[in-house]
Amino acid sequence: xxxxxxxxxxxxxxxxxxxxxxxxxxxxxxxxxxxxxxxxxxxxxxxxxxxxxxxxxxxxxxxxxxxxxxxxxxxxxxxxxxxxxxxxxxxxxxxxxxxxxxxxxxxxxxxxxxxxxxxxxxxxxxxxxxxxxxxxxxxxxxxxxxxxxxxxxxxxxxxxxxxxxxxxxxxxxxxxxxxxxxxxxxxxxxxxxxxxxxxxxxxxxxxxxxxxxxxxxxxxxxxxxxxxxxxxxxxxxxxxxxxxxxxxxxxxxxxxxxxxxxxxxxxxxxxxxxxxxxxxxxxxxxxxxxxxxxxxxxxxxxxxxxxxxxxxxxxxxxxxxxxxxxxxxxxxxxxxxxxxxxxxxxxxxxxxxxxxxxxxxxxxxxxxxxxxxxxxxxxxxxxxxxxxxxxxxxxxxxxxxxxxxxxxxxxxxxxxxxxxxxxxxxxxxxxxxxxxxxxxxxxxxxxxxxxxxxxxxxxxxxxxxxxxxxxxxxxxxxxxxxxxxxxxxxxxxxxxxxxxxxxxxxxxxxxxxxxxxxxxxxxxxxxxxxxxxxxxxxxxxxxxxxxxxxxxxxxxxxxxxxxxxxxxxxxxxxxxxxxxxxxxxxxxxxxxxxxxxxxxxxxxxxxxxxxxxxxxxxxxxxxxxxxxxxxxxxxxxx
Amino acid sequence: xxxxxxxxxxxxxxxxxxxxxxxxxxxxxxxxxxxxxxxxxxxxxxxxxxxxxxxxx
Numbered sequence: 001x002x003x004x005x006x007x008x009x010x011x012x013x014x015x016x017x018x019x020x021x022x023x024x025x026x027x028x029x030x031x032x033x034x035x036x037x038x039x040x041x042x043x044x045x046x047x048x049x050x051x052x053x054x055x056x057x058x059x060x061x062x063x064x065x066x067x068x069x070x071x072x073x074x075x076x077x078x079x080x081x082x083x084x085x086x087x088x089x090x091x092x093x094x095x096x097x098x099x100x101x102x103x104x105x106x107x108x109x110x111x112x113x114x115x116x117x118x119x120x121x122x123x124x125x126x127x128x129x130x131x132x133x134x135x136x137x138x139x140x141x142x143x144x145x146x147x148x149x150x151x152x153x154x155x156x157x158x159x160x161x162x163x164x165x166x167x168x169x170x171x172x173x174x175x176x177x178x179x180x181x182x183x184x185x186x187x188x189x190x191x192x193x194x195x196x197x198x199x200x201x202x203x204x205x206x207x208x209x210x211x212x213x214x215x216x217x218x219x220x221x222x223x224x225x226x227x228x229x230x231x232x233x234x235x236x237x238x239x240x241x242x243x244x245x246x247x248x249x250x251x252x253x254x255x256x257x258x259x260x261x262x263x264x265x266x267x268x269x270x271x272x273x274x275x276x277x278x279x280x281x282x283x284x285x286x287x288x289x290x291x292x293x294x295x296x297x298x299x300x301x302x303x304x305x306x307x308x309x310x311x312x313x314x315x316x317x318x319x320x321x322x323x324x325x326x327x328x329x330x331x332x333x334x335x336x337x338x339x340x341x342x343x344x345x346x347x348x349x350x351x352x353x354x355x356x357x358x359x360x361x362x363x364x365x366x367x368x369x370x371x372x373x374x375x376x377x378x379x380x381x382x383x384x385x386x387x388x389x390x391x392x393x394x395x396x397x398x399x400x401x402x403x404x405x406x407x408x409x410x411x412x413x414x415x416x417x418x419x420x421x422x423x424x425x426x427x428x429x430x431x432x433x434x435x436x437x438x439x440x441x442x443x444x445x446x447x448x449x450x451x452x453x454x455x456x457x458x459x460x461x462x463x464x465x466x467x468x469x470x471x472x473x474x475x476x477x478x479x480x481x482x483x484x485x486x487x488x489x490x491x492x493x494x495x496x497x498x499x500x501x502x503x504x505x506x507x508x509x510x511x512x513x514x515x516x517x518x519x520x521x522x523x524x525x526x527x528x529x530x531x532x533x534x535x536x537x538x539x540x541x542x543x544x545x546x547x548x549x550x551x552x553x554x555x556x557x558x559x560x561x562x563x564x565x566x567x568x569x570x571x572x573x574x575x576x577x578x579x580x581x582x583x584x585x586x587x588x589x590x591x592x593x594x595x596x597x598x599x600x601x602x603x604x605x606x607x608x609x610x611x612x613x614x615x616x617x618x619x620x621x622x623x624x625x626x627x628x629x630x631x632x633x634x635x636x637x638x
Numbered sequence: 639x640x641x642x643x644x645x646x647x648x649x650x651x652x653x654x655x656x657x658x659x660x661x662x663x664x665x666x667x668x669x670x671x672x673x674x675x676x677x678x679x680x681x682x683x684x685x686x687x688x689x690x691x692x693x694x695x
Contacts, residue, residue, distance in 0.1 A: 213641040235646065
């Protein structure tokens, strides 16, 4: 990492710190604006909102998934904009704000807890948020860490340490308060960074239409993911039910698009954001800026992730010194029967991991004497030749220690190799966007993008830890009847514990597979299933009862938990319960339809909605006074 | 459209842009609507947020 880079990052951090400090002194959080009776400038409001919601998880994690699976991910952007901005701000924003202020709720669990007059609801929601936000925070940390590691060729663990320290200092120094100008500055940097990335990428691939056409052309080659229904980066996966060929469609549509796209509505941070605006006017204005902002964030990340395949396959040239080359095993995603010998089957834990035998070259591209780039240069098994990259190396005759020029001709997924300590290699989705930026973009852009990602991570993590802290302090601890002084202490301890857990999760999962997208999807899906029906009923359905809301939340959380532990292959495999009980399967519904790749949200959300309606209709209504009070009535007792 | 031949993809690409446009139009039309003076409950809420929540963090 050069001195210039370190200085730029330090200057940026100092500037953000200064803004945070001014925020302290000049009182500039959203609630300060309200106390002062002033509107927040709409751009400041929308940029700070955007910065809070778009993170390295969306850019590096989901952008990498787009590099692997293609532009079908744009459906998530459609939902991000239409559901996450338009529906959320136009239909949910004002009722949430009104009700929150009227019943004096300051957190999401408090809002639904008071509306349904239930401490249990508040504590239960607070606990769920406290327990699961670290998973989402880890997704954000892994995304930023993967970029630092790839951009500066430093070890993942070193990058994680540096990144965690920056984040922890920022959070402790007041980042949690959500100082509007800091968040807005971060949003502005993200906006510029992503816009430049889009323009530069389209320019590089020859324009919008030409780039897309070339991507389509290249996507016709045989793919590792052909067996699960991949049909190219510019086509939807095969749709149907009952065969493994349809798995990818269900992954893209149920987990990535619906899991994350709908879950945004019931994010605890979103409700808080609605409550900290002064009037509906601010919400209206935020819709304009927010829609464009999200388009430029996730829309660009998914488009660029997909188009990176054109760059890697057609244009990339890597120069370096050969450090080693030879036969090795490359762990790719599961692809049934590509490697009949299954040299890598580990029957204890994850029998689906398949390793492809290939010839891999370790290159030193920075001249520091260490290999930093790993390229597949050939195939060992003839059957796999069509699936593996055919790198062109100049000069054709070379040996270890020679300087070479390589055209890797690899797709994004195969290009994003990392070397494991045991000598094998692994395709790491989270490295796709970082490697693309490092290889395809000028160095100054790498720096801008680093700031973009730092900004994205800092703003999102601070709002996550804000939600985590208030959940454990205000929603759980205070509701259990403990004192206010202790509650402050618990809030702070909770935040520290949350940061530690998130860092540990990131340490254990260095960005392989698509862990970032999965961890994000688990949190969003859980929020949708456990909270969304109750949240909507709180705002719009006066007949909903306490019993209805409680049953819906508990059932939503339980069904999600059941599905993740026992049915959804990838998550169930990580936990290993089904494997032990069944002696070899990773899902209790393995081989039955495509159930084992369907996201829990598709099952749990309809069930929890139904439970809310049925139980509410079967149980006693709230007293009219209570309902009237929640909807703005003056007379009733609280 | 946009050099994309698959309906499932070009429609997503188009809908991304259209959704953002809907947001722009909605925001522009309602730019000055919805302004209201703060009520006492709003102010009380903001003051409590300031002292109870933000200071705890």
